[in-house]
Amino acid sequence: MKKKAGKLTAEELAAKHQTALHTYVREVWGTIPDETEVKLRSLKAWGFDLIAGLREGEPAVFVADAADGREAGDVYEERGERFEVREVLRELPRGARLVVRVTHEERRGVARLYYRPGRGEETELFALPAAELLLAYFKKRGWGKLLEAFHSSGLTTEFIQSRGSSGKAWPYEALPPKMRRALREAADTIKKRAGAGRFTLVYFGKNKDGEDRYVVTWLLPTIQLLDASVAEHVEGLLAALD
Incomplete structure (x- = not known):
């Protein structure tokens, strides 16, 4: 008899339960901050230069793709606006801050990045889909596990x-040391580095070639x-499972 769509057999239900x-x-889970201050080196890690110059003839601070290699004296147009580079900033002016906000729109x-001078109004430097920014950032840094x-x-x-096919999930007491360590390190990462998040692990043993079969998820x-230090740490934890 053909199984009805959406119906699990008793065997399938038992496997899902196990x-x-x-x-x-x-x-x-705690309160996820609406915004956080970032260092200039983080902006570099994302692939941007911070520039002081002129935007449509007015003094401004703006960002440019680091791959473009902008230098003092460069004049260029982008999205119908004219930019002139006076200085590629190597450090923030005294009292200035870079602040990032992530919203759901x-x-x-x-992700929106703002430049806050010591005095005066803040300037929005960019607004990008968070996925676009993260994927470009991971690629630039060579973080293949995060990309994958x-x-x-x-x-x-x-x-x-x-990794590998599913099967009978192993109880905690039977998990190999590497998998138990992953659970400990995940708890430490969430609590001490990310401040909030969720990590799950289910382990199905090894395949015939001696390779681990498992599914791991992160929600951060x-x-x-x-923060490059957080992302790099998670990249390392994913790599350690292989």
């Missing part, structure tokens, strides 16, 4: 790393992943 019971979770996460595992990005960003605040 997997659910042996999917281990590390999770902490039109069904996706959006990236799934979606809003106020939080999800990563899924899966997007705003924290814009």
Whole structure:
């Protein structure tokens, strides 16, 4: 008899139940900050230069793609506006800050970067889909595990790393040391580095070639992943599982 769509057999339901019971979770949720201050080196890590110059003839601070290699004296047009480079900033002026905000707009996460001078109004330097910024940033830094595992990005960003086929999930007591260590390090990362997040791990043992079979997921605040030290740490944790 043909199985009805959406209906699980008793065997499939038992397998799902067994997997659910042996999917281990590390999770902490607090308040995700609306904005955070970032260092100039983080802007560099994302692939941008911070520039002081003229925008449509008026003094301004703006960003340019670092790959363009802008230098003092350059004049160029972008999106119908004229820019003149006076200085590529190597450090922030005294009292100035860079602040990033991540919001949910039109069904996706959006990252906005602002320049706040010691005095005067803040300037929006860019507004980009969070996924676009993160993927370009991961690629620039050579973080292949984050690129491969990236799934979606809003106020939080999800990563899924899966290896091999599923099977009978192992109980915690039988997990190999590497998998137990992953759970410990995930808890530490969420609590001490990201401030909030969720990590899950289900382990199915090794395949015939002796390779681990598992599924790992991360759900982390997007705003924290814009901190290069946090993203690099998660890249290392994903790499350690292979």
